[in-house]
Amino acid sequence: MREALAGLTVRGRAFLAAGVTAIVCAILLDQPTLARVGILLLAVALLTVAVLARNRYRLTLVRTVTPQLVAAGQPARVTLTLANEGLAPNGALRLEDQVPYVLGTRPRFVVEGIGHGWRHSVTYQVRSDVRGRFEIGPMSVRVSDPFGLVELGRTFRTTVPLIVTPRTVPLPQIPLGGAWTGSGDNRPRAFATGSAEDVTVREYRRGDDLRRVHWRSSARVGELMVRREEQPWQSRATLFLDNRASAHRGQGIASSLEAAVSAAASIAVHLTRRGFAVRLVTATGEEPGSAWHVRGAELNAGPLLESLAVVTPVPQARLETSWLGEGAHGGLTVAVFGGIVSHDLPVLRRMQHHAASALAVAVDVDAWIGGAPGTATQLLGQQGWRAAPLGPRDRLDAVWQELAHTSAQSARGVARAAHPEAEPEVVG
Template sequence: MRLLANLPSRVLTSRGWGLVITGVLALLTAQVLGRRDLLYVGVLLVCLPLLSVLMLRLIKPRFTVERKFAPQTMETGFTSTVTLSVRSSGPLSGTVVMQERIPARFGESPEFHFPSRHPSAQGASHYEYRLRSSSRGVYDVGPVTAAFTDPFGLGTSRHTLGGTERLVVTPAPLDLPHSPLTGARGADGFAATRRNANPSDDDVMTREYRAGDPMRRVHWAATARHNELMVRQEESVTTPEATLILDQRQARYSSGFHSAFGVENDDGTSLLFSPGFEWAVVAAMSITAHLLERNYALRFVDETGAPALRSSVSAPWPDDEEHQGQTGIHNVAEGLAALELSPDPAKRTTTRRTSRRAASPSRSSQAGPNRFTPFGDPMMDKLATYKHRGPLLAILGAITAAEARDLAAAAEFGSTSFAILVADRPQDLHPVMEILRAAGWHAVAVSPSADLTAAWTYFDSPGAASASTAKTTVPSAGGWTGGRA
């Protein structure tokens, strides 16, 4: 039995090999003893497994495989239920053992038998299993591989059924507390806009009655006070706005022990990331969700002023930089799933995306020597277009003093400007802090092990983040957020 178990099983099963070996022994015995009956038995025992293999090769299995994820897009740390529906559209006999191919990071591939114990009325067998990932990314799930056997269990044949489906694992946003940034601010950064948009009886704006005003707008309390007919002056509600900058350069996240490194995915592509950049990605996702859930319209750009998700293979709309509502949260989350560090801003092209989508015509038409300059004229011109139309937030790596001087001028374009710098040694960024704060930025430096909530609430400290003598760093939390295994 141990000998049979060690024989190759890609063509014959253990039973098939047993018949072949027995048949060969019968043929040898027939040759020695001159027994014709043993000769017939030996030929039968050898030919029967071979005929089974030939039958499996000639009869191609026809299956329909459908795969669904619930949810379709999964956040890190959560699970997604995969439902497989397998239906045979041709003659089938014998046992079929199927296996779903999944990336190695999800564990062992699930196995199941077809048909299931309780198939549907249409003959479909349904199977379920769950996937969980602690790392963001885009993963191909499938196809199904099946091992077919003949009715006698002698031969075996493996076939690939169906195709693959893409599972997108997005960074999970962290809950951020209310802050002066989003607590009661309107489009201009002041609480008054929000109150006027939703007036009470005490602070409603009124004016004198004009011919043609509907009587339903008459404010009777104001009419009694002024001894003349007064009507409510309704103001249009303006959507508050914000701009978020995410630094994506490898050189700014690759200093010290936590240098940038790559990981080889199952599809052969290599993603560049680092603990510091993973912290920045989670911060960007959390801030995006925090703002959009409060009805902000968000502009999301990189350090050059271009759309922040333009190089992500998972972005549904890579050239969009304006996001709003739940749709905006979903689009940003999917885009951040496969966002990686850029080795060189001048080389940030669509080469990684050409296999899945064509390069954007609008992007290829851009020109100019400052196109990829960090914090250069293209970014400043774009920020100037939205001057004082909401807060400006920047999530940066360990930028240099020269880059800080270039970015410092952008403080005047936001109603308030906030910067979070991520570095392995945040205490070394004190000169950069001085430059940004002197220009009006509220700035803080953190390490990849810092708590995001602490960094966010740090801006609530009266004058702490803007004074030149303020504390520079946020304490660590014992582990970096959003990391990869």
């Protein structure tokens, strides 16, 4: 009852005030007709409060977002399915769903004719030009009587996530190198010196069946080796994204970081379509949500795009190298760099050394703020990378095609001709 009284609208409070005023005036002026009018106004307001207070409605909500993974600039459809499981009928409902401001204005709906067993669905669209992970909901419901005297509010607690991935562009086919090298279970052992039996064995791992131990290979290698049930070869690639705040310039969607994230997303889609199992590594290390694809699973860039959707700039100055372990040697490495400083060069050399083929897209961060073109591409070439610059007005597909004309041999030639003492302190 208290909740219903607190839910009186301006009209309902006016009815109560007019009823009390009419009764007081009727007593003072000895006008029984006026008293009957006052009693009628009070009765209508109080009876409405009593009816809504006793109305134990039970509304259920099912919210679905299709698709839940959408590219920036593309719309997603949100469907709200409401049902009334209460025994008593309700009046009109006013619905308002909470959405982040980047997805658009808050949708509002009015539905009427609600009774027992009532079910209704409403649909609206959301769209964001900004990547990220957004929560849609909760939804607030306002229940009112036919006279508009009382209005009660309810709020559903459930929310549904919507992941907006970076924009991607199709990339042309270029020679990548490092294919079919694999690692872990996918990397053959001792091609040059062993027999065919050596190719079909791997290191013993905890939990392996001891009946699969290959004793001849174990004696030759000096450690326990087990037979492979089958030979699961698969190309693997490491996608590196430099997301340090100090390595980028600009703000918002026009920043060099957003260009780097979009480039990394396009490369991730391209590599997975070419049959690579790809993992994502950032300045803080390997992203747990984008680990190597398990063998037999359908190759898709979904986990990579989800991780790239929530990448944020990090304040650290140096690149994390813990992911460059024993198992990281070999395979293809594709990196998207921002600004490069002198203490990054040893890390770049180590990354190139651990890769069978190393390609880099160097985002020209100084050009993002109207400065002169940087020399990051030259520095990467000195470390043995095949690199191409990406400016604010450059097309990523053209930059990717340019990597095909950049050879590792020419990069090493530049490295031999370069003077280490002349390396710049900070470049874009």
